[in-house]
Amino acid sequence: MEKILLIRLSSLGDIVLTTPAIRAIRSHHPNAYIAMLVAKQSADILLHNPNLNEIIHFDRLSKHKDTAEMYRILRILRQRNFSLSIDFQRKFRTELLMYLSGATDRVGKGILSTVRVPESGNKHATEHYFDLLHAVGIPAEDRHLEIYLHESERTKACQLFKHEGINDGDLTIGLFPGAGWKLREWMPERFAKIADRLVTNFKAQVVLFGGPNDVTLVNHIANTMDELAINFAGKLNLRELSSCIEKCDLFISNDTGPMHIATAVGTQTVALFGPGNHIRFQPIGDNHTLIRYDVPCSPCKQFTDKCKDNICMKGITVDDVWDSICRILN
Numbered sequence: 001m002e003k004i005l006l007i008r009l010s011s012l013g014d015i016v017l018t019t020p021a022i023r024a025i026r027s028h029h030p031n032a033y034i035a036m037l038v039a040k041q042s043a044d045i046l047l048h049n050p051n052l053n054e055i056i057h058f059d060r061l062s063k064h065k066d067t068a069e070m071y072r073i074l075r076i077l078r079q080r081n082f083s084l085s086i087d088f089q090r091k092f093r094t095e096l097l098m099y100l101s102g103a104t105d106r107v108g109k110g111i112l113s114t115v116r117v118p119e120s121g122n123k124h125a126t127e128h129y130f131d132l133l134h135a136v137g138i139p140a141e142d143r144h145l146e147i148y149l150h151e152s153e154r155t156k157a158c159q160l161f162k163h164e165g166i167n168d169g170d171l172t173i174g175l176f177p178g179a180g181w182k183l184r185e186w187m188p189e190r191f192a193k194i195a196d197r198l199v200t201n202f203k204a205q206v207v208l209f210g211g212p213n214d215v216t217l218v219n220h221i222a223n224t225m226d227e228l229a230i231n232f233a234g235k236l237n238l239r240e241l242s243s244c245i246e247k248c249d250l251f252i253s254n255d256t257g258p259m260h261i262a263t264a265v266g267t268q269t270v271a272l273f274g275p276g277n278h279i280r281f282q283p284i285g286d287n288h289t290l291i292r293y294d295v296p297c298s299p300c301k302q303f304t305d306k307c308k309d310n311i312c313m314k315g316i317t318v319d320d321v322w323d324s325i326c327r328i329l330n
Contacts, residue, residue, distance in 0.1 A: 001031060001032065001033050002029060002031070002032040002033070002083055002084065003032065003033045003034075003035070003080055003081060003082045003083055003084075004025065004029060004032050004033070004034045004035070004082065004083070004084045004085070004086070005035055005036075005037065005077065005080070005082040005084070005085040005086070005098070005101055005103055006018070006021075006022065006025070006034065006035070006036040006037070006085075006086050006088065007036070007037045007085065007086070007087045007088060007089055007094045007097060007098060008036070008037075008038060008088040008089050008094075009037065009038060009039045009058055009060065009089055009093075009094060010039045010042065010060070010089075011039075011042065011180060011257060012041075012042040012045060012180075012238075012257030012258075012260075012261075013256065013257035013258075013259065013260040013261075013281070014088075014089075014125065015038055015039075015042050015045055015046065016045060016145055016147065016257065016260040016261060016263075016264055017125045017126055017129070017145065017260060017281075018036075018088050018129055019046075019049070019145050019146050019147070019264065020126050020129070020130075020140065020142055020143050020144065020145065020146075021086075021088070021126070021129040021130060021132070021133055021140060022034070022036070022049065022051045022052065023051050023142070023146070024130070024133055024138055024139065024140035024141075024142070025051070025086075025133065025138055026050075026051035026052075028133075028137075028138045028139065029138075033053045033054070033080075034051065034052055034053050034054075035052070035053060035054035035055070035056055035080060035082070036052055036054070036055055036056065037056045037058055037073070037077070037097070038055060038056070038057065038058065039057075039058055039059075039060050040057035040058060040059040040060070040061075041060065041061065042238070042257075043055050043057050044237070044238045044239055045147060045238055045239075045242070045261070047148070047239065048148035048149070048150055049146075049148050050148065056073070056076060056077075058073055070093075070097070073097065074097070074100050074101070077097065077100070077101035077102070078100075078101060078102050080101075081102065082101055082102065082103040083103060083104050083105065084103060084104070084105045084106075084107070084136070085098040085101055085103035085105070085106050085107065086107045086108070086132050086133070086136075087106070087107065087108035087109075087113070087132075088129055088132065090108055090109045090110075090119070092110065094108075095108050095109075095110045095112045095113065096112065098112065098113070099112040105136070107132050107135060107136055108132075115135050115136055117131055117132050117135045119131075122277070122279050122280065123279065123280070124143070124279065124280055124281075124282070124284070125280050125281060126143045126145075126284065127143070128280075130143075143284050144284065144285070145260060145263050145264035145284060146264055147242055147261060147264040147265055149239070149242060149243055149246065149265070153239050153240070153242075153243045154243055154246070154247075156240060156243060157240065157243035157244045157246070157247050158247070160232075160236075160240070160244060161244070161247060164207075164230045165205075165230075166205045166207075166230070170204075170205045171202055171203065171204045171205065171249055171329075172204065172205045172207060172247060172248050172249050173198050173202075173204045173205070173206050173207070173248060173249065173250045173251075173252065174207045174209055174244070174245055174248035174250070174251045174252070174253075174262075174267070175191055175194070175195060175206060175207070175208050175209065175221075175229075175251075175252050175253070176209045176210065176251070176252070176253040176254065176256065176258045176259070177191045177208070177210065177214070177217060177218060177221055177254065178210045178211060178213065178214030178217055178218070178233075178254070178256065179254040179255065179256040180256055180257070181275070181276075182305075183274065183275050183300070183305070183307055183310055183313070184254050184255050184256060184274055184275060184276055184313070185217070185254055185313065186254055186272045186274075186313050186316060187313070187314065188217060188220050188221045188224065189224055190316075190317075190318050190321070191221050191252075192221045192224040192225045193318050194252065194318060194321055194322060194325070195208070195221070195225050195227065195229050196225050196226050196227045197322060198325070199227035199228070199229070200227065202329055205230065206227075206229040206230065207229070207230045207232060207244070207248065208221060208222060208229050208230065208231045208232065208233060209232050209233065209236070209241060209244070209245070209258065210232070210233030210234060211233070211234065212234045214233050214234070215233045215234040217233075218231060218233035218234075219231070219233065232244065241258065241261070242261050242264075242265060245258065245261055245262050245265055245267055246265035246266065246267060248262075248267050249267075249268070250267070250268050250269075250270065250325070250328060250329070251267045251268070251269045251270070252269075252270045252272075252321070252325070253269060253270070253271055253272070254271075254272050254274075255271060255272065255273045255274070255276040255278075255281060259271050259283060260281075260283070262283070263283040263284055263285060263288065268287050268288060268328065269283050269288045269289070270288075270289045270291065270321065270324055270325060270328070271283050271288060271289065271290050271291065272291050272292070272313070272316055272321070273290060273291070273292040273312075274292065274293070274298065274310070274312035274313035274316070275298060275299060275300035275307065275310075275312055275313075276299055276300075277299040278290060278292055278299070289324050289328065291316055291320055291321060291324060292312070292316065293311070293312055293313075293314075293315025293316050293320075295311055295312045295315065297312075298312045300312075
């Protein structure tokens with residue numbers, strides 16, 4: 001049995017964006033043993049994926065020294081005897097892991113790769129991943145994202161919504177005001193205004209989502225609103241978040257991982273882009289809406305904190321977002 005190792009340690013959205021490539025690899029190698037090395041904090045997003053035989057967790061927040069975690073992972077990788085490895089991350093550490101895994105054929109961009117594929121052009125991340133596959137003869141064209149939710153997870157989402165007074169048939173709009181990078185966040189007061197308008201004009205049930213680091217931000221939005229919203233910030237694990245997003249009729253989000261989750265579960269999405277590369281990371285599909293304020297300095301160098309005015313996000317007005325929402329809901 002051929003054994004294939006895929007590597008993408010971070011981040012959540014980037015891992016979701018690998019799912020079309022994973023599917024293409026499985027289609028081309030139906031009998032292979034396919035394992036994926038991912039960060040432990042985001043690994044659950046790949047649960048139940050039938051295209052993977054194994055998910056290997058790399059604990060980037062381990063209490064042990066990073067070197068110890070690298071040794072632990074290397075022991076696991078070498079035990080598997082992989083013949084082919086593909087580095088979706090294209091960083092030195094992931095390339096080193098690929099090299100030290102013992103895989104004979106290694107697809108990446110650095111000198112430790114046996115098949116070197118430099119990134120070419122400004123195009124969607126899924127297409128960059130496909131370039132790696134094409135270099136070793138694996139056809140890949142279908143870019144639709146996927147997350148495999150179990151029926152029990154969908155049932156749990158129904159129960160969570162019902163507990164909060166959301167009934168079947170209610171217009172339900174999800175908002176995700178957080179982001180992994182602060183400069184990607186639209187102004188919380190503007191999210192609050194959008195939420196109030198949704199309740200007032202469409203009688204919508206507004207659900208505020210956020211991770212553990214977003215609780216203060218989401219609480220501020222909820223307290224700023226004149227109307228009532230359901231606040232799930234910090235209360236859901238990754239699978240529950242995905243199941244709840246699937247139940248929403250519309251999802252409004254900054255450029256962040258849950259935006260790609262919404263695309264993967266088929267929820268129509270309004271995506272607010274600022275410093276991020278909208279060509280590379282925009283939601284896939286014609287039923288999604290991208291809103292951005294074009295400035296010469298966008299996209300920024302990733303995760304810089306040198307920007308003083310955040311004009312690319314401030315330039316997106318409440319009316320810009322509201323007009324897009326109305327076009328969708330009407």
